[in-house]
Amino acid sequence: MKIEVVTLFPRLIAGALEFGVVGRAIARGLLNVGTEDPRVHTSDVHRTVDDRPYGGGPGMVMKPEPLLAAIRAAQARLPAGSPRLYLSAQGERFGQAVAQELMRCPGMVLIAGRYEGVDERVIELGSDRELSVGDYVLSGGELPALTVIDAVARLLPGVLGDERSSVEESFAQGLLDWPHYTRPEIFEGKAVPAVLLSGDHADIRRWRLEQALARTAERRPDLLRTAQLSDEAQRLLDEIKSRAGARAAAAAAGTAASEDRGERK
Ligand code: 4HQ
Numbered sequence: 001m002k003i004e005v006v007t008l009f010p011r012l013i014a015g016a017l018e019f020g021v022v023g024r025a026i027a028r029g030l031l032n033v034g035t036e037d038p039r040v041h042t043s044d045v046h047r048t049v050d051d052r053p054y055g056g057g058p059g060m061v062m063k064p065e066p067l068l069a070a071i072r073a074a075q076a077r078l079p080a081g082s083p084r085l086y087l088s089a090q091g092e093r094f095g096q097a098v099a100q101e102l103m104r105c106p107g108m109v110l111i112a113g114r115y116e117g118v119d120e121r122v123i124e125l126g127s128d129r130e131l132s133v134g135d136y137v138l139s140g141g142e143l144p145a146l147t148v149i150d151a152v153a154r155l156l157p158g159v160l161g162d163e164r165s166s167v168e169e170s171f172a173q174g175l176l177d178w179p180h181y182t183r184p185e186i187f188e189g190k191a192v193p194a195v196l197l198s199g200d201h202a203d204i205r206r207w208r209l210e211q212a213l214a215r216t217a218e219r220r221p222d223l224l225r226t227a228q229l230s231d232e233a234q235r236l237l238d239e240i241k242s243r244a245g246a247r248a249a250a251a252a253a254g255t256a257a258s259e260d261r262g263e264r265k
Contacts (some may be wrong), residue, residue: 001156002032002082002107004074005145006067008049008114010035012142022150025159033149034077038062041069050115059116067111067118071126074109082107083128085148087141088117091130094144096174098131099151110148112141171209174227176220178211206236213237217244 005013013035017026025031039047049067050060071084085108092098102108111118111127123130133144154160172178181192195207213236216223229237 001030001103001105001152002034002078003110003149003152004034004036004077004107005110005112005142005149006036006038006070006074007112007140007142007145008037008039009112009140009142010037013112013146016146017149021159022153025153025156028158030156030158031149031153034074036070036074038066038070041066041073053116061116062113062118062122064119064122067122068126071109071111071122078107078109081105082109084109084111084126086111086113086118086123086127086130087133087144087148088113088123088130089132089135089137091132094131094133094148094151096151099148099155102148102152103155110141110145112145114140171205171230171233172212174223175212176216176223178208178215206232209233210236210240214240217241 007013013033017023017033022031026033038049042048049063051063053059053061075082075084082105083102085102087110131144131148133147138144179193181196185192185197193207195203198204209232213233216227217237217240224237227233
C-alpha cells in the first residue's frame with residue numbers, strides 16, 4: 001500500500017514512521033509512505049500557507065491554492081481509486097471498521113491541516129471523506145494521520161506475525177483485550193493467575209475469552225452489541241452476566257438484611 005501525507009511538517013511524519021511494527025513494514029516494502037508539503041507549492045517570497053479568516057476572529061486558516069496543489073501532486077503519485085481523506089474533529093469517527101475498509105484501498109492521501117483548519121473549498125474539491133480520531137482538539141492533523149497509518153498498516157498481509165491476527169479473528173474480535181502477564185511469577189506480592197501456568201491450553205483459551213468478555217461487559221458494553229460472538233463466547237457471556245446479576249442481587253439482599261438489623265448503608 002502507498003500512502004501520501006499532505007503536511008506542513010513532513011519530518012514529523014517521517015520521524016514517527018521509523019519505529020516498531022510500521023517501521024519494519026516500510027523497511028520490508030509492505031508499505032510506502034510519502035509526504036507532500038504545501039509550502040513547496042507557494043510562489044511568494046514568504047512561502048505563505050495561511051491567511052486570516054474571512055468574517056474575522058482569532059487564528060489563521062490554510063490558504064486554498066498551495067494546499068490543493070499539494071493534494072493533487074500527492075494524488076498523482078497514487079493508483080486510481082485512492083481516496084483523499086481529510087483529518088478533522090468534524091469527521092466521521094475513525095475506528096477499526098474504517099481501518100478494515102481502508103486496508104483494501106490501493107493507496108490513500110491523508111490531508112493533515114494546521115491552524116484553525118483549512119479553507120472549506122479545499123475540503124469540497126480535494127477530499128473524499130472526513131475522518132476524526134476522537135472528540136478532542138489537536139493542533140494538527142498529523143497525529144490523526146499517523147493513527148490511521150498505524151491502524152491500517154497492522155492489517156496489511158505480512159505486517160504482523162499471522163499467528164496473532166488469526167487468533168484474534170477466531171475468538172476475541174471486537175472485544176477488549178484480556179490481561180497479559182510475563183515473568184516474574186510473583187511481582188510485588190501479586191501472583192500471575194494460576195491458569196496461565198497450568199499448561200492446559202484449552203483452559204487458558206477459555207480464561208482469556210472470559211476475561212475479554214467480562215472486561216468488555218464491564219467497561220464497554222456498547223461493543224458487545226456489535227461484536228461477532230461465537231457460540232462459546234455467547235455462552236460464557238451469559239454465564240458472566242448471570243453471575244454479575246446474582247452478585248448484585250446478593251449485595252442488595254445483604255444491604256436489606258443489614259438495614260433490617262438497623263445498620264446504616
Ligand atoms: N484536528 N481528529 C486538524 C483534530 C482532529 C481530530 C484539529 C484536525 C486541528 C487543523 N483531526 N485541525 N480530533 O483535532 O482528526
